[in-house]
Amino acid sequence: MRLLHTSDWHLGRSFHGVGMLDAQRAFVDQLVTAVSAQGIDVVLIAGDVYDRALPGVDVVGLLDDALVRLSGAGATVVLTSGNHDSAIRLGFASRLLERGGVHLRTRLADLDQPLILPLEPDGDTQGAVLAIYGIPWLEPRLVADQLGAEPASHFAVTRAATDRIRADLARRSAQGPVHSVVLAHTFASGGISSDSERDLSIGGVGAVPLDLFDDFSYTALGHLHGRQTLSPTVRYSGSPLAYSFSEANHVKGSWIIDVGPDGVTGISELSWEAPRKLAVLRGSIDELLESGDHTWAEDAYCQITLTDAQRPRQAMERLRARFPDTLVLGFDPQGGTARASANYSTRLAEARDDLAVCCGFLDHVRGRDADEAEQLALTAALDNVRLREASL
Incomplete structure (x- = not known):
């Protein structure tokens, strides 16, 4: 069986004032093509499907189109809610959608209710199976009491959630071999963040330790926007598109996970084509406007920092003559007299x-x-x- 780990679609998000819905439609096109070309059986979406709790009508339509096309390509979809999503709205009609192969895990009560898929070549459910669990975004102050977690912290509620999953796995393992995949939207220790993620807790103390995900065959994380490996079995897929200039050097993509009767047999990268390059440029205005080294950035979205000792007149207008998609302009005078x-x-x-x-x-x-x-x-x-x- 072949799974595709994605997350953080952030449908409806803009990039420094530039709408990204067309770019997100292009990503969905790539995704559907990859599902068919790579023989993907299950698409995992680990939270932050939408960028806001109340998405626009056209944004909801894009998700609807994506799910219909993925199902039409033969893939089952497992989707959890993230901190940007409204779990209640995203989870609407979940029982009905399951009949079409779209499994939503947005309710606390469902986090230890897995999707069970046979791993035997003949589809024998008495043999090895894959159990896919989805942990929705857990706001500690709202769910700690329900989970019996003390204190109300990201660590405590995530530990309580994973303990419930382990208990369910133990019951199922008594009946035969069970391999497990867990989706979670959280900030795990060792992850590298970028500017476009929303902090999960006041003071930034929301990181959870990796050992909470021990014993699972694979943990598909969402929240951080850079694709990264925290351990061989705990990974972030990252966002499919760049949502801040801090992601200019990211290679956007997903993970393909192959699972057989004996467990995970392989994990490989799948990259997405970026719709536009991002350029982070720095220098004096004359150097930026005249140097041939920056030709590649002329059709990119640009973040430019000028280092002129005195702020140039009409800086944005002059820069946009060469770099028309300059979206962010900053100033860091070098060599001038500091004025406190x-x-x-x-x-x-x-x-x-x-x-x-x-x-x-x-x-x-x-x-x-x-x-x-x-x-x-x-x-x-x-x-x-x-x-x-x-x-x-």
């Missing part, structure tokens, strides 16, 4: 007139003095204010 707030306060106290106050403010916020044209414009504006005040 205290220095500005001193200049403000020493200002001779209103014009000096305005020019001092411009100098403070952008790192360069007002030029002659700007001083003339400020002088005219101040004159207009005085005239208006005089007429009142």
